[in-house]
Amino acid sequence: MKIKNVCILGAGTLGTRVALQAALSQFNVRIYDINPKALDTSKKTMETIVHQLAKSSGFEADSGLNAIQGIFFTDNPQVAVQDADIINESVLENVKVKNEVWELFGQIAPEKTIFTTNTSFLLPSMFAEISGRPERFCALHFHDVFYAKGVDIMPHPGTDPKLIPVLEAFGRSLEQVPVVIQKENHGYLFNAMLGAILSTAGKLLANGVGSVEAIDKSYMVNFRVDMGPFAIMDSIGLDTVWHVTVNNNEEGSKAFAALLKGMLDQGKAGVKSGEGFYKYPNPAFRQPGFLS
Ligand SMILES: NC(=O)c1ccc[n+]([C@@H]2O[C@H](COP(=O)([O-])OP(=O)(O)OC[C@H]3O[C@@H](n4cnc5c(N)ncnc54)[C@H](O)[C@@H]3O)[C@@H](O)[C@H]2O)c1
Structure with a gap:
């Protein structure tokens, strides 16, 4: 082959x-x-x-x-x-x-x-x-x-x-x-782990616990990485994230799915549309001082 x-x-x-x-x-x-x-x-x-x-x-x-x-x-x-x-x-x-x-x-x-x-x-x-x-x-x-x-x-x-x-x-x-992957699993290995993080971030936002920036900062500074959950969602595409979220029956996911739907209705689909949780090509999380 x-x-x-x-x-x-x-x-x-x-x-x-x-x-x-x-x-x-x-x-x-x-x-x-x-x-x-x-x-x-x-x-x-x-x-x-x-x-x-x-x-x-x-x-x-x-x-x-x-x-x-x-x-x-x-x-x-x-x-x-x-x-x-x-x-x-x-x-x-x-x-x-x-x-x-x-x-x-x-x-x-x-x-x-x-x-x-x-x-x-x-x-x-x-x-x-x-x-x-x-x-x-x-x-x-x-x-x-x-x-x-x-x-x-x-x-x-x-x-x-x-x-x-x-x-x-x-x-x-x-x-x-x-x-x-040895046996079929929704989200393979990495996405299964990432999905849990993104869905928790979405619920924290939808429940008013933290802002997009605060949640991303908290993640970035503690994991020492250059993107937080909402920056990752923007790069995946918010339509794809919405499809996954809307099919998740966990409590809190519906509220986040509704928030995503509102953004999509305004044409905010993430990096590919120029705007999602951040504006592209120069999103705030990449600006010097975001983590200061
Ligand atoms: N975006 C990511 O980072 C990412 C990463 C890994 C896997 N995926 C998976 O890849 C797939 C695509 O995701 P995406 O983010 O590129 O989506 P996307 O919305 O950016 O692109 C999907 C494309 O499919 C086309 N399409 C729709 N119906 C079609 C049809 N009947 N025949 C041919 N083309 C059709 C659309 O016109 C569109 O261009 C999904 O299954 C997603 O879960 C996406």
């Missing part, structure tokens, strides 16, 4: 990053989205990331921009999956949408194609059957790709175990650190 041709489904926050890293790692990349506007935005976001990488490391912007030129952006599913060795799906965190996408791609993908999903909190077994090839279906879940470099590999009970080393090698070739 040699992987050369990579097909990314969904050109949003995560699909864009995985596609860019795959192109930088010399794979042939096709990225598909149902929304042509998302494809335009994705290309622009890739260019921005390349310039950021060039600024923060010795990376050459021109080679990154060349890699973007080699990516094929399409809203045609047949063209997207043509000759794909692997699909990595990053469409909306919504069971119905993911089911529709996997049903479609199960029918049109070449026989050789490995199917992987990037779902954050759902399970691969929820889509494996509808894809028509449960034995070649596995979660391959990236985090931020450039900043947080873990990639979770989580099989469902019907996944062919031979797939795991193939996905580990693929993850490493994308400069990630593979982490194999």
Whole structure:
């Protein structure tokens, strides 16, 4: 199982990053989205990331921009999956949408194609059957790709175990650190831990216990990290955070889900929309003195 041709489904926050890293790692990349506007935005976001990488490391912007030129952006599913060795799906965190996408791609993908999903909190077994090839279906879940470099590999009970080393090698070739999860779990390992922190931060805010800034400061200064829970939520995307929160029946989560919904109705979806809990590109938590 040699992987050369990579097909990314969904050109949003995560699909864009995985596609860019795959192109930088010399794979042939096709990225598909149902929304042509998302494809335009994705290309622009890739260019921005390349310039950021060039600024923060010795990376050459021109080679990154060349890699973007080699990516094929399409809203045609047949063209997207043509000759794909692997699909990595990053469409909306919504069971119905993911089911529709996997049903479609199960029918049109070449026989050789490995199917992987990037779902954050759902399970691969929820889509494996509808894809028509449960034995070649596995979660391959990236985090931020450039900043947080873990990639979770989580099989469902019907996944062919031979797939795991193939996905580990693929993850490493994308400069990630593979982490194999032994049994299906909502949120893998890291997201399960992170989810508890983000949901507690959300409840503290919704209950008026602390402000966004105070909660983030408290976290940042004590863990000695450069982002707090609300900055992390902004980078994930508040729509994704809302999808997870609204399905959480714990007390306090509904109030936080309502707060998020209010922000989304005002177009505040986090980094990708320019505003969430903070305003971008120069959020307050990155300003000198935030932790003074
Ligand atoms: N944002 C993150 O940091 C992050 C990290 C790990 C995993 N994930 C997971 O990746 C997935 C995508 O998250 P995101 O934050 O990139 O979302 P996003 O909203 O930024 O992007 C989702 C994209 O899916 C597209 N889409 C919707 N319906 C589609 C369809 N039927 N066919 C093709 N494309 C369709 C949308 O047009 C959009 O461009 C989710 O499952 C999420 O849980 C996200």
